[in-house]
Amino acid sequence: MHSEPTWDPHQYLHHAGLRTRPFLDLLARIPNLANGERPARIADLGCGPGNVTALLADRWPSAHITGFDLSPEMLALAEKDYAGATGDGGWLEFQAADAAHWTPDEPYDLIVSNAALQWVPNHPESFPVWVEGLVPGGAFAFQVPGNFNSPSHALLAELCETPRWRGRLGDHGRRYVHILNTDAYLSRLADLGCEVDVWETTYLQLLGGEDPVLDWVKGTALRPVLTELGDDAAAVDDFLAQYRDLLRKVYPAGPHGTVFPFRRIFVVARKS
Structure with missing residues (x-):
């Protein structure tokens, strides 16, 4: 039984601008509620x-919004920085x-998830209950x-499987790879009677600083490895x-920084 990774919200926010852009692109395609x-x-x-x-509150200032997370470290910072009355x-x-x-405990107008479901095994099995929890015309939207299969993740998996690390890290380099292809997401949600918009984008991210790709993955893909190694x-x-x-x-670093291509999958499903 693997332990859950320990998250470092400050490390995660090192690249907040680039990490937020996909959510803004997703938000732009979510219909009005x-x-x-x-x-x-x-x-x-x-x-x-x-x-x-908090960007959801900017778009729907009168909404009652609940953010759910498993990480106490993430929740503590979110509570400190953003909880409370918003807008109208x-x-x-x-x-x-x-x-x-998680299952909806009341009807929701919008269930959204940003770069999180890849950590959830079998998350498509929850689609029926999440769609059922939407009001008519409500939306379920996510990006992952x-x-x-990019070099950053392939090399991490290969390193974890070398003799030096295999006994200690096992499959931690590939632990959280739980996504479907775009066709499968579309089919799953269309089968539930939703109007579905699915697309993908590869962002050519230009990162600055020394070893910026390593700094990026320290906030995400490396968390299970760093958690397993603990205080050693x-x-x-x-x-x-x-x-x-x-x-x-x-x-390699270039004259303008380090190019780090990053593909993302987007889904917006509207309940009939």
């Missing part, structure tokens, strides 16, 4: 440090919950990374040095 006289009810699954959850009588709150087991500082340093050298070869 037709909620009559009552405030809209919105759930954000895997809200992280709350910075993108709206409210933003955060609660501990595991998206793998689609770059698990020598092992952490050794692993990061090996991984850094591999990344430098495939993501």
Whole structure:
């Protein structure tokens, strides 16, 4: 039984601008919420440090929005920075919950998830209950990374499987790869009677600083590895040095920075 990774919200936010852009692109395609006289009810699954959850309040200032996350570190920062009254009588709150087991406890106008469902095994099996939990005309929208075959992730998996690390890390380099292809997401949600919009985008991200790809993955893909190595500082340093050298070869720094291509998958499903 693997332990859940320990998250570092400050490390995650090192690249907040680039991490937020896909959510803005998703948000732009979510239809307006037709909620009559009552405030809209919105759930954000895997809200992280709350910075993108707050963008929901910017668009729907009268909505009652709840961000759900499993990480106490992420929730503590989200609560500190964003919880409370928002806009035109709206409210933003955060609660501990595991998206793998979360079910709507009331009708929602929007259930949204940003770069979180790839950590949830069998998350498509929850689509029926999540869609059932939407009001008529409500929307379920999410984006997930689609770059698990990219060099950054392939090299991480290969390093974890070398003799030096296999016994200690096992499959942690590939632990959280739980996404479908775009056709499968479309079919699953269309079968539930939804009007579905699915697309993908590869962002050519230009990163600055020394070893910026390593810095990026320290906030996401490396979390299970760093959690497993724990307080063994020598092992952490050794692993990061090996991984850094591999990344430098495939993501060399150029005159304007380091180009880090990143594919993402987007889905917006509207309930009939």
